[in-house]
Amino acid sequence: MSGALKDAIRVERPAKTLRELALDKVREAIVNGYFRPGDRLVERDLCAQLGVSRTVVREVLRHLESEGLVANLPNKGPIVAQLDIEEAKQIYEIRGALEGMAARLCAERRSPEIVAALEESLAGIRNSYRDNDMSAVLTNTSAFYHTLFTMVDRNVAWGVVNLLTVRINHLRSMTIKTERRGIEGPLQMSKIVDAIRRGDGEGAYRAAMDHVAAASAIAEAVLSAKQPAD
Amino acid sequence: MSGALKDAIRVERPAKTLRELALDKVREAIVNGYFRPGDRLVERDLCAQLGVSRTVVREVLRHLESEGLVANLPNKGPIVAQLDIEEAKQIYEIRGALEGMAARLCAERRSPEIVAALEESLAGIRNSYRDNDMSAVLTNTSAFYHTLFTMVDRNVAWGVVNLLTVRINHLRSMTIKTERRGIEGPLQMSKIVDAIRRGDGEGAYRAAMDHVAAASAIAEAVLSAKQPAD
DNA sequence: AATCGTATTATGGCGTACCAGATACTGTAG
DNA sequence: CTACAGTATCTGGTACGCCATAATACGATT
Numbered sequence: 001m002s003g004a005l006k007d008a009i010r011v012e013r014p015a016k017t018l019r020e021l022a023l024d025k026v027r028e029a030i031v032n033g034y035f036r037p038g039d040r041l042v043e044r045d046l047c048a049q050l051g052v053s054r055t056v057v058r059e060v061l062r063h064l065e066s067e068g069l070v071a072n073l074p075n076k077g078p079i080v081a082q083l084d085i086e087e088a089k090q091i092y093e094i095r096g097a098l099e100g101m102a103a104r105l106c107a108e109r110r111s112p113e114i115v116a117a118l119e120e121s122l123a124g125i126r127n128s129y130r131d132n133d134m135s136a137v138l139t140n141t142s143a144f145y146h147t148l149f150t151m152v153d154r155n156v157a158w159g160v161v162n163l164l165t166v167r168i169n170h171l172r173s174m175t176i177k178t179e180r181r182g183i184e185g186p187l188q189m190s191k192i193v194d195a196i197r198r199g200d201g202e203g204a205y206r207a208a209m210d211h212v213a214a215a216s217a218i219a220e221a222v223l224s225a226k227q228p229a230d
Numbered sequence: 231m232s233g234a235l236k237d238a239i240r241v242e243r244p245a246k247t248l249r250e251l252a253l254d255k256v257r258e259a260i261v262n263g264y265f266r267p268g269d270r271l272v273e274r275d276l277c278a279q280l281g282v283s284r285t286v287v288r289e290v291l292r293h294l295e296s297e298g299l300v301a302n303l304p305n306k307g308p309i310v311a312q313l314d315i316e317e318a319k320q321i322y323e324i325r326g327a328l329e330g331m332a333a334r335l336c337a338e339r340r341s342p343e344i345v346a347a348l349e350e351s352l353a354g355i356r357n358s359y360r361d362n363d364m365s366a367v368l369t370n371t372s373a374f375y376h377t378l379f380t381m382v383d384r385n386v387a388w389g390v391v392n393l394l395t396v397r398i399n400h401l402r403s404m405t406i407k408t409e410r411r412g413i414e415g416p417l418q419m420s421k422i423v424d425a426i427r428r429g430d431g432e433g434a435y436r437a438a439m440d441h442v443a444a445a446s447a448i449a450e451a452v453l454s455a456k457q458p459a460d
Numbered sequence: 461a462a463t464c465g466t467a468t469t470a471t472g473g474c475g476t477a478c479c480a481g482a483t484a485c486t487g488t489a490g
Numbered sequence: 491c492t493a494c495a496g497t498a499t500c501t502g503g504t505a506c507g508c509c510a511t512a513a514t515a516c517g518a519t520t
Contacts, residue, residue, distance in 0.1 A: 017472095019472075042499090043501070047500095052474080055285060057407055058502095059292045060250075063295075075482050077501055078501090083438055094387050101323070154320060156324065157323070247501095271471070272471070282503085284504090284505090288473090305472080
């Protein structure tokens with residue numbers, strides 16, 4: 001009996017601890033704007049809202065702090081981290097470097113499976129745009145990059161990108177809604193796929209960089225238009 | 231009275247919470263090998279050793295978990311994370327991409343101050359090698375890259391690199407002791423500085439990549455020689 | 461003797477209560 | 491109306507207790 005079969009009969013437990021559930025809930029609440037940047041996160045309030053003890057809440061807050069989603073003011077307590085424009089640009093830049101690297105590796109591998117998987121995610125994005133389902137756009141975009149990284153076994157880099165991405169998630173949801181992004185975004189991504197298909201590592205690298213550069217530019221515009229009013 | 235003066239008389243508190251102190255202690259203990267990979271980290275034992283309460287210990291463990299230094303086995307508890315060779319290679323690769331990026335930016339800026347600061351760190355590294363002070367080599371190498379990133383205001387990327395670096399720290403201390411590394415390492419780094427001095431972005435990028443590639447190769451050799459015996 | 465079931469122990473997960481110190485708020489006295 | 495004192499609020503930190511689970515040891519039964 002080998003691998004696949006052994007897993008098939010495995011009895012899977014919920015396994016999720018209360019802490020992990022709470023963590024996901026709070027992270028969710030932050031990224032989709034239920035808690036706004038700058039909001040104070042009062043421990044005992046969170047206890048009540050989540051229905052868990054302070055022990056759990058504190059561990060969750062520490063975890064989110066190390067993810068960069070929560071900042072801790074000394075003697076004041078935790079607040080939802082503010083995203084300043086400079087930091088956002090840096091995050092986009094890093095994503096560009098890493099996604100470009102992954103794209104290059106994909107191109108160098110010249111595997112039809114990679115292309116097929118990417119095409120599928122891309123189709124999903126197009127459909128989601130057509131249906132105006134923005135949250136699905138985000139999910140499918142994530143899936144696209146997830147395959148880009150995992151197909152060449154770069155799970156660490158994927159982890160880094162993911163970590164950074166949650167910090168700019170509300171930016172992402174704004175850039176995505178921008179006019180013309182529904183056409184240009186998928187277009188840029190298809191350029192990545194094209195380069196990968198023809199084994200053009202340098203081209204794939206450039207295309208991936210271009211894509212996040214465009215996103216970064218939009219984000220900057222959105223953010224600098226909003227920041228002063230804040 | 232303006233800014234500078236106001237700060238001058240500011241009574242500075244330790245400001246570090248007990249939690250942060252404990253975090254540093256445990257991280258230290260893991261990084262420099264007091265706790266070995268695979269060791270169990272029993273909460274109540276740590277309480278005794280650190281002299282703090284379980285709450286604090288648990289928060290510290292959560293934090294280290296999200297840093298990747300500690301892994302949590304379900305129904306078993308936390309252990310010191312094992313570093314497998316594949317992961318180490320990926321970490322080196324990411325560092326290459328980011329440090330290359332930073333080096334290119336430094337070169338493009340063409341600032342004498344950057345060159346001076348880098349030269350200083352480099353001299354520190356050479357001296358430390360000469361004095362056979364390996365821990366100083368590590369510190370100075372960190373300083374070198376720290377200036378590389380912060381001189382062009384890339385503190386987020388620096389944070390990422392730092393985060394990843396602690397996970398391979400014991401590898402670093404092994405690669406550094408390798409024969410000839412005391413000559414080749416600084417040589418490669420001086421190539422980075424040279425390229426920056428003459429404003430050669432592409433050259434700086436390549437030199438930085440080469441440097442971590444060399445480190446990665448050594449690490450792989452060291453690790454694959456040790457892994458089976460483990 | 462081998463196996464099966466049970467008791468014990470170790471440990472993590474989680475909750476509660478409490479205290480100290482800092483900060484923000486509020487009401488009162490001058 | 492202002493200054494000051496008192497109070498409420500909140501985090502940081504500690505101690506302790508309970509429960510669930512996993513592993514181990516031990517004893518009984520076949």
